[in-house]
Amino acid sequence: MANISDVAKLSGLSKTTVSRVINNHPYVSDKKRELVLKAMKELGYTPNPSARRLRGQLTTTIGVIVPKIVNPFFASLVNSIELAAYKKGHQVLISQSNEDKEKELAFLNLLKTKQVDGIIMTSIENDWEMIEAYSKYGSILLCNDYVDQEVVPMIRLDQTKGAYLGAKHLIERGHQKIAYCTGGLFDEHGKGKDRNQGFQKALSEVGMKINPKWIFVDQHTVEDGKQVMKQILEMDDRPTAIFTGSDEVAGGIIIEAKEQHLTIPNDLAIIGFDDQPIAEIVDPKLTTIRQPVDQMGEKSIEVMIEMLENREMKIKNYELPIELIIRQST
Amino acid sequence: MANISDVAKLSGLSKTTVSRVINNHPYVSDKKRELVLKAMKELGYTPNPSARRLRGQLTTTIGVIVPKIVNPFFASLVNSIELAAYKKGHQVLISQSNEDKEKELAFLNLLKTKQVDGIIMTSIENDWEMIEAYSKYGSILLCNDYVDQEVVPMIRLDQTKGAYLGAKHLIERGHQKIAYCTGGLFDEHGKGKDRNQGFQKALSEVGMKINPKWIFVDQHTVEDGKQVMKQILEMDDRPTAIFTGSDEVAGGIIIEAKEQHLTIPNDLAIIGFDDQPIAEIVDPKLTTIRQPVDQMGEKSIEVMIEMLENREMKIKNYELPIELIIRQST
DNA sequence: TTGTATGCGTTATCAG
DNA sequence: CTGATAACGCATACAA
Numbered sequence: 001m002a003n004i005s006d007v008a009k010l011s012g013l014s015k016t017t018v019s020r021v022i023n024n025h026p027y028v029s030d031k032k033r034e035l036v037l038k039a040m041k042e043l044g045y046t047p048n049p050s051a052r053r054l055r056g057q058l059t060t061t062i063g064v065i066v067p068k069i070v071n072p073f074f075a076s077l078v079n080s081i082e083l084a085a086y087k088k089g090h091q092v093l094i095s096q097s098n099e100d101k102e103k104e105l106a107f108l109n110l111l112k113t114k115q116v117d118g119i120i121m122t123s124i125e126n127d128w129e130m131i132e133a134y135s136k137y138g139s140i141l142l143c144n145d146y147v148d149q150e151v152v153p154m155i156r157l158d159q160t161k162g163a164y165l166g167a168k169h170l171i172e173r174g175h176q177k178i179a180y181c182t183g184g185l186f187d188e189h190g191k192g193k194d195r196n197q198g199f200q201k202a203l204s205e206v207g208m209k210i211n212p213k214w215i216f217v218d219q220h221t222v223e224d225g226k227q228v229m230k231q232i233l234e235m236d237d238r239p240t241a242i243f244t245g246s247d248e249v250a251g252g253i254i255i256e257a258k259e260q261h262l263t264i265p266n267d268l269a270i271i272g273f274d275d276q277p278i279a280e281i282v283d284p285k286l287t288t289i290r291q292p293v294d295q296m297g298e299k300s301i302e303v304m305i306e307m308l309e310n311r312e313m314k315i316k317n318y319e320l321p322i323e324l325i326i327r328q329s330t
Numbered sequence: 331m332a333n334i335s336d337v338a339k340l341s342g343l344s345k346t347t348v349s350r351v352i353n354n355h356p357y358v359s360d361k362k363r364e365l366v367l368k369a370m371k372e373l374g375y376t377p378n379p380s381a382r383r384l385r386g387q388l389t390t391t392i393g394v395i396v397p398k399i400v401n402p403f404f405a406s407l408v409n410s411i412e413l414a415a416y417k418k419g420h421q422v423l424i425s426q427s428n429e430d431k432e433k434e435l436a437f438l439n440l441l442k443t444k445q446v447d448g449i450i451m452t453s454i455e456n457d458w459e460m461i462e463a464y465s466k467y468g469s470i471l472l473c474n475d476y477v478d479q480e481v482v483p484m485i486r487l488d489q490t491k492g493a494y495l496g497a498k499h500l501i502e503r504g505h506q507k508i509a510y511c512t513g514g515l516f517d518e519h520g521k522g523k524d525r526n527q528g529f530q531k532a533l534s535e536v537g538m539k540i541n542p543k544w545i546f547v548d549q550h551t552v553e554d555g556k557q558v559m560k561q562i563l564e565m566d567d568r569p570t571a572i573f574t575g576s577d578e579v580a581g582g583i584i585i586e587a588k589e590q591h592l593t594i595p596n597d598l599a600i601i602g603f604d605d606q607p608i609a610e611i612v613d614p615k616l617t618t619i620r621q622p623v624d625q626m627g628e629k630s631i632e633v634m635i636e637m638l639e640n641r642e643m644k645i646k647n648y649e650l651p652i653e654l655i656i657r658q659s660t
Numbered sequence: 661t662t663g664t665a666t667g668c669g670t671t672a673t674c675a676g
Numbered sequence: 677c678t679g680a681t682a683a684c685g686c687a688t689a690c691a692a
Contacts, residue, residue: 001442001443001467003684003685003686004685004686004687005685013662013663014662014663014664015663015664015685015686015687016662016663016664016687016688017661017662017663018686019686019687019688020662020687022686022687023687026661027661027662028661028662029661029662032661032662046439046442046443047443047685047686048384048443048444048684048685048686049380049443049445050379050380050381050383050384050443050444050445050684050685050686051380051384051668051684051685051686051687052685052686052687053380053668053686054378054380054381054384054667054668054669054670054684054685054686055667055668055685055686055687055688068409069399069405069408069409069412069424070402070405070406070409072400072402072405075399075400075402075405076400078399079398079399079400079426082399082425082426083428086433091425091436092425093423093424093425094399094423094424094425095412095421095422095423095424096409096412098413103416106421109376112331112376113331113376113377113378113379113380114378114380115379115380137331222607222610222611251611255610255611255613258613277552278608278611280552280585281552281581281585281608281611281612282611282612282613283585283588283612283613333668333669333670334669334670334671335669343678343679344678344679344680345669345670345671345679345680346671346672346678346679346680346681347677347678347679349670349671349672350671350677350678352670352671353671356677357677357678358677358678359677359678362677362678377669377670378668378669378670380668380669380670381668381669381670381671381684382669382670382671383670383684384668384669384670384683384684384685384686385669385670385671385672385683385684
């Protein structure tokens with residue numbers, strides 16, 4: 001592999017001049033620039049990023065951490081981030097934490113060691129205090145997930161509003177008995193609390209209260225959805241509608257409901273979250289709350305690059321629109 | 331960020347000794363080893379990978395390139411690779427080529443610059459000659475996709491057999507008019523030729539021939555599947571069964587078929603490929619050909635690590651089992 | 661406008 | 677068993 005010295009030798013110039021050409025510095029005569037460029041091409045030269053990193057400064061590489069890449073929501077989010085970054089000349093390194101605190105920290109270590117300029121976190125597993133320690137080594141941006149204090153730039157959606165819209169929609173369809181199914185917990189402070197709030201707000205506006213038996217926490221997959229449906233079927237007092245935190249879970253509920261010969265939405269109305277491809281695959285098609293994945297990716301990269309160019313940037317949060325998509329399941 | 335000198339200073343030893351401890355070299359007394367370990371912990375020291383890379387040798391990082399991460403088959407393949415690598419103490423950097431030759435080469439450049447020890451390619455966009463040029467800088471392994479010559483280790487499936495099983499199954503169900511839908515081309519040499527061969531073999535064994543009008547090439551998504559179905563509906567002479575190269579496309583066909591009030595499998599039988607989650611989500615559930623994604627990931631990492639430890643390893647190919655899963659769509 | 665010398669953090673070589 | 681030193685490839689301060 002050719003290095004900068006080889007290029008210098010072949011072009012008959014110094015390493016410094018070559019370096020200047022590589023980095024588009026001024027004060028290089030056009031003639032010599034040509035010479036260098038020619039030599040670079042001839043040798044198939046690529047600057048060695050490890051050396052550049054070691055030396056300091058930028059890597060034009062951005063890390064993205066997702067909990068699970070097999071989750072279609074995160075796959076499409078990663079996709080949109082990657083495309084946006086590529087347009088701006090940045091490479092993207094992806095890693096999945098598998099919801100494991102250790103792995104999350106291992107990936108953040110890339111910052112410490114300057115392998116990436118910044119990291120976009122789409123989920124956060126450790127306490128913020130843990131993660132904050134890494135922010136002095138590089139830029140951290142939260143996209144999708146978030147923390148309560150305004151201590152780091154965040155790209156987020158008004159989850160409260162999204163859940164509110166969904167719940168209200170069910171109420172307007174005449175439902176009085178609505179179950180709630182979340183990937184997080186159902187309390188004031190845990191994961192997914194915004195959605196909880198939005199949901200409860202819609203209910204309390206019309207004087208409704210949720211039956212605690214109809215709350216399902218920590219549900220993520222199609223399989224989880226099927227299990228939820230089975231549990232509901234065994235209840236004496238069944239809900240007539242289900243609000244879920246993911247299209248996957250909603251899809252599972254629909255599949256199992258049909259298996260049990262329930263008619264949707266007549267016997268049971270279901271609403272999803274995310275507007276993933278599965279929403280249009282299941283039959284009946286899923287009413288859901290759309291998260292604007294493409295915008296999230298683009299905004300993340302935009303803000304990340306801004307952060308990199310200006311390390312002392314003021315911390316700002318960005319909120320993207322969230323929207324109810326009505327299909328056949330409600 | 332603490333470096334090796336800091337550790338040396340704090341422990342009162344030389345950088346060399348610290349380095350020896352880090353790399354588990356022999357000839358370090360237990361006492362000094364303890365000392366170093368303690369200092370490392372105290373400073374929260376992590377060796378700087380850029381420096382290690384620059385110096386040469388291994389990075390314990392493996393790259394994986396996929397065409398599109400939003401394709402669930404590749405997402406799950408990446409997932410299984412990542413899990414297997416993590417078990418072995420390797421980090422995985424993922425990148426998507428988006429079926430773009432340039433991007434593929436850009437990622438291969440990570441080899442040239444020693445940012446990764448090896449790259450697992452799950453798809454190959456450029457001609458092999460192009461890619462081969464990079465193999466002198468690091469290990470390249472093909473998983474899923476492949477080339478004809480035995481010039482690089484490959485983890486592959488007997489696609490010919492898979493397609494053969496699928497086609498034969500349709501024939502055994504009594505179908506005489508079978509359409510063929512592929513993500514590649516339909517010729518002797520192009521993408522997907524193995525499946526073509528397997529498909530044709532099954533047909534010719536019973537003296538059948540495919541109607542050229544029933545061949546659909548370059549089909550990938552659910553949306554593509556819907557379009558295929560629409561085209562079929564406009565035909566005078568319609569097939570009674572469709573063989574597809576992906577569960578996504580098969581799913582799209584099913585959705586559109588139901589939209590048009592066809593009964594599956596009575597009016598039309600459909601068979602998918604991959605056994606992705608969608609296969610059990612659509613209604614009726616999809617008969618499909620299972621690709622053993624988990625095994626592919628594990629075997630890839632196993633072979634890759636073997637390659638890294640022994641650069642002059644003999645090139646071998648590995649074939650994994652492929653299997654027909656019969657559900658409701660046939 | 662160009663070149664020389666230095667150091668980034670690590671590990672291999674060689675000398676004790 | 678331990679340590680001093682050079683080298684990996686690059687970019688910058690400084691000198692010319």
